[in-house]
Amino acid sequence: MTVTNASSDSEFVDAVVVGSGFGASVAAYKLAAADKSVVVLERGKAYPPGSFARTPAQMGRNFWDPSAGMYGLFDAWTFRGLEGIVSSGLGGGSLIYANVLLRKDEKWFVRESPVPGGGYEDWPFSRADLDPHYDNVEAMLTPVPYPYQDTPKTMAMEAAARTLGRPIERPPLAITFGPTRYATAEANLQIPDGPYKNFHGQRRVTCLLCGECDVGCNVGAKNTLDHTYLSAAKHQGADIRTLSEVRGFRPLDGGGYEVTYVVHDPAATGSGTTGSGATADLPVRRIRCHRLILGAGTFGSTFLLLRNRASLPGISPLLGTRFSGNGDLLTLMLNAKTDAGGVRSLTGDRGPVITTAMRVPDTVDGGSGRGFYIEDAGYPGFINWLMETSLLPEVVARVGPVVWQLFLNRLFHGQRSNISRDLAAALGDGHASASVLPLLGMGRDVPDGVMTLSQGRLEINWTLATSKVYYERMRSAMEEIATALHARFEDTPLWWAKRVITVHPLGGAPAAQQIEEGVCDEYGQVFGYPGLYVLDGAAMPGPVGANPSLTIAAFSDRASEHMLDTTWAKTAVRHVEAPAASVPEPGPAEAQPPPTTLSFTERMRGPATIGIADPARGALNGRIRGHDLMFELTITATDLAAFTRDPLHPASASGYVMFDALGGRLEVEQGWFNLFVHPAGLDGRRMLYRLWLRDVGGSPLTLVGYKEVSNRAGFTPWRDTTTLFVHVLDGHIAPPEPVSGASGQLAFVQPAAGVRASGIIHISPWAFARQLTTFRTTGPAARGALLTFGRLFVGEVAHVYLRPRRPLDTN
Numbered sequence: 001m002t003v004t005n006a007s008s009d010s011e012f013v014d015a016v017v018v019g020s021g022f023g024a025s026v027a028a029y030k031l032a033a034a035d036k037s038v039v040v041l042e043r044g045k046a047y048p049p050g051s052f053a054r055t056p057a058q059m060g061r062n063f064w065d066p067s068a069g070m071y072g073l074f075d076a077w078t079f080r081g082l083e084g085i086v087s088s089g090l091g092g093g094s095l096i097y098a099n100v101l102l103r104k105d106e107k108w109f110v111r112e113s114p115v116p117g118g119g120y121e122d123w124p125f126s127r128a129d130l131d132p133h134y135d136n137v138e139a140m141l142t143p144v145p146y147p148y149q150d151t152p153k154t155m156a157m158e159a160a161a162r163t164l165g166r167p168i169e170r171p172p173l174a175i176t177f178g179p180t181r182y183a184t185a186e187a188n189l190q191i192p193d194g195p196y197k198n199f200h201g202q203r204r205v206t207c208l209l210c211g212e213c214d215v216g217c218n219v220g221a222k223n224t225l226d227h228t229y230l231s232a233a234k235h236q237g238a239d240i241r242t243l244s245e246v247r248g249f250r251p252l253d254g255g256g257y258e259v260t261y262v263v264h265d266p267a268a269t270g271s272g273t274t275g276s277g278a279t280a281d282l283p284v285r286r287i288r289c290h291r292l293i294l295g296a297g298t299f300g301s302t303f304l305l306l307r308n309r310a311s312l313p314g315i316s317p318l319l320g321t322r323f324s325g326n327g328d329l330l331t332l333m334l335n336a337k338t339d340a341g342g343v344r345s346l347t348g349d350r351g352p353v354i355t356t357a358m359r360v361p362d363t364v365d366g367g368s369g370r371g372f373y374i375e376d377a378g379y380p381g382f383i384n385w386l387m388e389t390s391l392l393p394e395v396v397a398r399v400g401p402v403v404w405q406l407f408l409n410r411l412f413h414g415q416r417s418n419i420s421r422d423l424a425a426a427l428g429d430g431h432a433s434a435s436v437l438p439l440l441g442m443g444r445d446v447p448d449g450v451m452t453l454s455q456g457r458l459e460i461n462w463t464l465a466t467s468k469v470y471y472e473r474m475r476s477a478m479e480e481i482a483t484a485l486h487a488r489f490e491d492t493p494l495w496w497a498k499r500v501i502t503v504h505p506l507g508g509a510p511a512a513q514q515i516e517e518g519v520c521d522e523y524g525q526v527f528g529y530p531g532l533y534v535l536d537g538a539a540m541p542g543p544v545g546a547n548p549s550l551t552i553a554a555f556s557d558r559a560s561e562h563m564l565d566t567t568w569a570k571t572a573v574r575h576v577e578a579p580a581a582s583v584p585e586p587g588p589a590e591a592q593p594p595p596t597t598l599s600f601t602e603r604m605r606g607p608a609t610i611g612i613a614d615p616a617r618g619a620l621n622g623r624i625r626g627h628d629l630m631f632e633l634t635i636t637a638t639d640l641a642a643f644t645r646d647p648l649h650p651a652s653a654s655g656y657v658m659f660d661a662l663g664g665r666l667e668v669e670q671g672w673f674n675l676f677v678h679p680a681g682l683d684g685r686r687m688l689y690r691l692w693l694r695d696v697g698g699s700p701l702t703l704v705g706y707k708e709v710s711n712r713a714g715f716t717p718w719r720d721t722t723t724l725f726v727h728v729l730d731g732h733i734a735p736p737e738p739v740s741g742a743s744g745q746l747a748f749v750q751p752a753a754g755v756r757a758s759g760i761i762h763i764s765p766w767a768f769a770r771q772l773t774t775f776r777t778t779g780p781a782a783r784g785a786l787l788t789f790g791r792l793f794v795g796e797v798a799h800v801y802l803r804p805r806r807p808l809d810t811n
Contacts, residue, residue, distance in 0.1 A: 013037040013239075014568065016259050016289040018246045018304070021092025022549050023524075023535035023556035024295025025229035026137065030560035031291075032236035036568070039287060040238055041261055043245035043296075044089035045071060046226065048200035052216025064088035071243070071266045073216060077299060079460035081449075082325055083494065083501040086297055090199075090242050091226035093297065093549065096214050097503075098353040098440075099173040099222055100375070101143040102546035103127070103134050103554075107365040108444060110542070115448050116466045121322070121542035124513050124522040125558070133554035133561075140232070141223050141553075143172030146355040147185040148209070152347040153376050153437050156336070157356040160484040171357045171375075171547075174223040177207050191220065196235035199226050211349040211378040246304065247284070248696030249292060250311035251529060255569070257292040258698055260284050286698075290569055291531045294509075295556070298323075298537040302451050302508030303458045305519075305534075310662040311699035313610075313730075313756060314528040316519045322510040323449030323460055324543045325502030327372055329441040329471060330492055331478050336435040337486035344485060346437040349381040354440070360477055362444060362545075370470045372443025373546055374478060384433035401425070439481065441474045442504060447542040451508045456664025464498050471500075504548050509534045510541035523559040535559055595639035596779030598789055601655075603767045604724055605630040608759020610661045615725040618758030629659040629726065629759050631691070631703075635673050640777075640785050644792055649675035657693055657703060662728065662757060666693040666701065672735050676709070676796040684710030684800050689724065692732045701756065702733040711801045721797070722763040730754040 014036040017028045024040065032038045044064065053062040053073065062072035073095060077084040087096045106127040113121040146154060154170075161168035177185035179192060191204040198204070204220030204227065213222060220227065234240055243264040249257050262282040294301040305312070305319055336344035354375045362371025449462035464471065475491070482489035494501055512518025515527035524539050526532040535556040537548060544551045607622030608615075608629035622628065633655040637643035643651060653671025658664065674688040687707040694700050705726040709717070731754065763771070777785035 011039070011286075012256075012288040013039050014289065015039070015291040015293060016041060016257070016287055017293045017295055018259070019043075019092060019294070019296035019300060019536065020090050020225060020230060020240070021295055021297055021536055022094065022225065022553040023537070023539075024092065024293065025094075025225040025233065026553050026556040027293050027295060027533075027535050027560045027563075028238050028240075029140075029229045029233040029236065030557065030564070032233045032238040034564050035237075036564075038233065038238040039289075040230070040233070040240045041244040041246050041259070041287075042090050042092075042240070042242050043264070044073070044087070045242050045266075046090040046200065047073070047095060047216060048202045049204060049220035050202070050218050052212075052218050054215075054218070066245075066264055069266075071264060075299075077458070079458075079462065081462040081464055082460070082499055084299065084325075084505050085501065085503050086299060086505070090230065090240070091224045092295075093503075094174075094222070094224040094226075095216055097549055098213050098375075098377075098547070099143075099175050100354050100357070100547040101138065101141060101172045101174055101550040102357065102373075104130070104544050104546055104548075104551045105362070105365065105371070108362060108371065108545045110364065113542070115322075116446060117448055119318075119321070120517075121447055122512065122517060123541055124511050124518075125555075129522075130551065130554045130558060133557035134550060136557050137550060137553040138172070140228050141174040142176075142181045143174045143223075144177065144181060145170035146173055146352065147177050148351065151209075151351045151355060152345050153378060154351060154355040156344065156346050156437070156485055157358070157376050157481070160481045161356075161358055163484040164480055166358050166360070168356055168358045170355060173352060173354070175207050175213075175352055176204070176221050176223060179206065188219075194231075196232050199231040199234055199240075207352065209351045210381065211351065211353060212380045213353040213378075215380060244285075246296070248308050248311070248698060249304070250308065250695070250697035250699045251532075252288065256288055256290050256531060258286055258288045259292060260286055260696065260698060291533065291563065293533045293535055294538070295534075295536045298505040298508055299458060301534055301536055301538040303453075305509055305538075306451070306453050306458070306660075307456075307663045308695060308697040308699075310666070310695035310701055310756070311697040312526075312529060316515045316527055318510065318512075318517070319519050320451040320508055321449075322447045322507035322518075322541055323451050323462060324445055324447035324506045324540075325449075325462070325500060326504035326506050326543045326548055327370075327441065327443040327445035327467070327470060327474070327545070328502040328504055329474055329478075329495075329500055330377065331439045331441070331475065331495075332490040332492065333437045333439060333482045333485060333487035334435065334490055335432070335488050336437070336482075339486070341486075343431045343435050344487070345434045346485075347434060348376075348378045348437045349384060351378055353378045357546075358477075358481070360443075360474075369473045370444040370446075371545060372441055372470070372474050372477075374474070374481065375440045375442075377438035377440040379438065384430065387433040387436060435487070437487075439478050441478060442543075442545070442547065443470065443474065444543045444545045445470050447507055449507065453660035453664050455658060456660065464500065504537070504544075506537045506540040506543060506548060509538040511539045512541060523562045524555065525559075533559060533563070594779050595641065596781040596785050597636065597638050597777065598640050598643075598785045599634055599636040599774075599776050600771060601632065601634045601774040602763065602771055603630070603632045604761040604763050605767075606724075606759055606761030608659065608661070608726065608728075608757055608761070610728075610757040612758055613727070613755040615727065615758045615760050619760040622759050627659075627661045627759075629657065629661075629757070629761055631655060631657045631761075633668070633671065633673075633689075633691075634774075637789075640779075640781070640788060643675075644788060648677050649792070651675070653689065653691060657691065659728070659757070662701070663695050666695055668692065669694055669732075675792070683712065684708065685796055687721070687724075689726075690733075690735050693728075700730075700732040702729045702731065703727070704729060704733070705761075709797070709800050715801055717797050717801060722768065724761050726759055726761060727755050728757040730756060 020042040064075040109123040207221040246261045249259045361367030445467040479489040509519040524533045607619045609622040612618040637651040657666045670692045672690040676685040689705040691703040705724045709720045
């Protein structure tokens with residue numbers, strides 16, 4: 001999406017928190033309660049009770065994709081090997097999670113556990129480190145075990161555990177079942193306000209047991225983060241801004257960070273898209289802070305770090321590693337039977353989504369493989385209708401006789417006018433949906449996924465293969481539960497395609513003891529960047545095993561307390577004025593004929609990599625790592641006569657550079673091009689490129705490149721005119737000055753310090769053919785412009801290759 005600068009002002013606060021999930025909300029509250037000025041930037045909107053989608057029309061728009069004009073709750077992703085579903089809204093994942101707050105098992109904080117492909121899963125903090133912070137989070141979210149004793153699915157899971165001899169528990173759920181935490185459970189009672197005003201200021205009532213936890217609780221019974229931590233943070237003075245999507249950030253000289261973000265307005269004309277896919281401009285806003293806390297979730301925070309990598313040259317090369325889906329697996333139990341052979345009613349839509357958890361131990365605590373949990377997975381009541389109507393043969397068998405009977409009554413003037421019995425028969429007894437229950441598994445899968453950018457978009461390289469033993473062991477345990485309930489066990493179609501779906505993505509910026517092992521330290525602070533924190537699932541160095549929400553919140557609680565123990569500069573909320581650019585006064589206009597212009601578009605691509613100054617070595621490493629740099633530039637000579645006359649043949653360049661290793665797409669702010677120049681002290685000619693770029697966080701970069709046109713290696717005009725040696729440099733580096741007294745010569749200085757990346761890129765034959773179709777001319781001499789340009793180009797090439805060759809230097 002194209003953005004424009006809205007203002008020259010920039011706020012300055014103590015802390016900016018990106019996102020509003022478990023890590024972000026905890027940090028916002030802890031810092032605001034310590035009298036720090038805090039701004040929370042959440043891309044999604046607020047969801048007060050009653051605002052979650054329920055109708056098909058609402059659900060069809062309930063997804064997050066501003067480029068398509070959608071600002072809904074669910075953010076769905078697809079990657080190699082897995083799918084992912086996360087949320088976008090004030091409260092983050094708590095809006096759609098199943099409320100389970102389990103502590104990570106003490107022995108599952110593994111140290112130096114080998115990972116296929118190299119490295120280790122190594123947790124730099126322990127259960128003992130988190131225990132007091134688990135206590136703090138539980139005191140705020142007030143979880144309790146599921147209190148009802150007559151819920152069919154709960155009773156069935158407990159019966160299966162007894163049959164199998166497996167331990168089972170009712171895990172703590174962040175749900176209000178009674179008017180106070182330990183009061184007798186009763187549905188639809190008003191929940192009294194806590195010590196702080198609720199963020200939404202709307203009535204909440206106790207749990208209705210409707211199974212709608214995962215699509216948003218419309219009665220406010222879930223103790224989600226907007227009702228708890230964010231309400232408390234707002235009460236303490238935090239500034240919470242919704243529909244505010246962070247695009248970039250960069251470190252500031254002297255400390256702190258500048259954050260750029262845009263504000264979506266779904267109701268405004270032209271906001272997001274026009275419906276045809278064309279995006280409208282959104283103004284960029286800026287805010288500066290001493291502490292920048294990324295809490296946008298595993299996908300969001302890792303993407304922001306990858307996208308802003310150009311502003312973070314010292315970040316660990318392990319950025320993007322240790323991705324895990326927390327071992328998530330969804331399966332189904334169908335047609336459950338009683339011991340006597342009758343229909344066993346599981347009633348999956350009764351109660352909250354999860355009520356029980358069956359734990360299967362890990363090798364480190366007495367098991368025979370990687371440990372996991374299996375939980376019942378309820379669902380909203382409307383799913384029952386979908387299941388019943390999807391069984392087409394049964395529907396036809398029920399409805400067909402009823403329709404036939406009604407036809408006979410009409411045809412032969414039957415006297416039976418009451419058809420209640422017939423309609424009841426058509427609807428059926430609902431045994432198919434009543435005897436169904438999904439099972440949700442999660443645990444210690446292998447954290448060997450890698451998150452990268454591809455054409456500026458998030459990609460994850462993850463495969464089921466390395467965790468196959470773990471998943472097969474979990475499936476076997478699930479099948480045993482189904483057998484104990486005399487049910488048919490079924491995988492989802494995703495499993496048939498060797499894919500899984502995760503709602504608990506973790507990793508990407510793993511915590512570690514040192515930069516060689518991870519991205520941030522045990523408190524979430526990014527190595528090499530004081531004041532930059534990752535406080536969400538991205539910082540987990542491996543799978544949590546249990547539902548990860550509580551561990552992420554406790555990790556953030558611990559990190560926030562440690563953050564408050566460090567020295568903070570005094571900050572008043574203020575505005576920092578950016579220097580105004582001087583604009584020269586226009587002189588008197590003179591009537592002149594318009595010049596003839598010529599432009600063409602060039603697309604080049606090739607291997608490059610960061611951290612290497614030599615283009616040949618950069619290209620070799622880029623080829624090995626699969627890193628490509630591409631640009632698409634429009635070269636414009638605004639006055640063809642002057643362009644031809646000037647021995648430096650200068651033109652402007654506009655367009656963009658795509659280089660995932662530095663964050664993806666980088667727009668060209670200003671560009672220079674010289675068609676053929678004579679570099680001082682060198683033979684032949686060079687075509688020169690110089691592009692001023694700026695990453696999404698605002699850090700300046702310069703791409704410099706040259707095409708070496710020389711006959712020293714023989715007659716090679718195609719190779720020479722289609723091969724560009726490139727360097728990417730820190731800062732905006734001005735073009736060199738012409739050599740005094742030498743016509744057509746520029747002082748060429750080989751880049752030394754400040755080289756961020758290098759490589760060699762090319763024009764393919766297909767791209768060259770396409771380039772020939774992009775030439776455009778305007779002005780009084782437009783018809784002859786292409787001929788003029790062609791003569792210049794061919795003449796310079798002929799001058800290089802038709803003169804006597806200079807021997808190659810063999811020294």
